[in-house]
Amino acid sequence: MRGARWAYGEPVRVTRNIRNDGTYPGLAAGAPLVSRGSIGYVVDIGIFLQDQIIYSVNFLGEAKTVGCREEELIGAEELWAPSRFEFRExxxxxxxxxxxxxxxxxxxxxxxxxxxxxxxxxxxxxxxxxxxxxxxxxxxxxxxxxxxxxxxxxxxxx
Structure with missing residues (x-):
C-alpha cells in the first residue's frame, strides 16, 4: 500500500456530496453531511480494511469532521470545476x-x-x-x- 497523499493540517476539497453511511452520530443514515466542493482540513489519517486510506477531515463551514476516502478528495488548490452530477448518480x-x-x-x-x-x-x-x-x-x-x-x-x- 502506498503512503497517504495528504498530511495533518493540509486543506482538501471533497469532490462529491457526502452522506451519513450510518457511522456519523446523531443523524439518520443517508442524511447529507458535506456538499461537494467544500474545503476542510485533514485532522487524522487511518486505514480501513488494511488497504484503504481514510482521512478525517474537519469541514469548518459545516462544523463536522467526516471520514473521507482518498478518491473523494483533491487538494484545496487543485483545479475544481463544479459539475451537475456526481459519482453513482x-x-x-x-x-x-x-x-x-x-x-x-x-x-x-x-x-x-x-x-x-x-x-x-x-x-x-x-x-x-x-x-x-x-x-x-x-x-x-x-x-x-x-x-x-x-x-x-x-x-x-x-
Whole structure:
C-alpha cells in the first residue's frame, strides 16, 4: 500500500456530496453531511480494511469532521470545476447518443455516472454506464444528460 497523499493540517476539497453511511452520530443514515466542493482540513489519517486510506477531515463551514476516502478528495488548490452530477448518480440521456451515425443510447435512456471528468476540454463530462448498453461505458458531455428524475415518463407498449 502506498503512503497517504495528504498530511495533518493540509486543506482538501471533497469532490462529491457526502452522506451519513450510518457511522456519523446523531443523524439518520443517508442524511447529507458535506456538499461537494467544500474545503476542510485533514485532522487524522487511518486505514480501513488494511488497504484503504481514510482521512478525517474537519469541514469548518459545516462544523463536522467526516471520514473521507482518498478518491473523494483533491487538494484545496487543485483545479475544481463544479459539475451537475456526481459519482453513482442516476442520469438519463437528454438526446439520442450516437457514434459514427449508429445510435447507441436512445433519448431518455437511464444510466449511472461511474466517473466525473472535471478536466474535459469542453467542461465537465461523465463516464456513464447506461442500462441499455451493458458492459460498455461512454464519456458524455454534461449538456447531453439530465437528472433521471427529470426524465419524462415513458409509456410501455406490448
Amino acid at each position: 442516476r442520469v438519463c440521456a437528454a438526446k439520442s447518443l450516437a457514434i459514427d451515425g449508429v445510435v447507441l443510447v436512445a433519448a431518455g435512456a437511464t444510466g449511472e455516472v461511474v466517473k466525473v471528468v472535471r478536466d474535459a476540454p469542453d467542461g465537465a463530462a461523465y463516464h456513464v454506464h447506461f442500462d441499455a448498453l451493458p458492459g460498455r461505458v461512454l464519456q458524455i458531455s454534461e449538456d447531453a444528460l439530465q437528472a433521471a428524475e427529470l426524465a419524462p415518463a415513458r409509456k410501455e407498449t406490448r
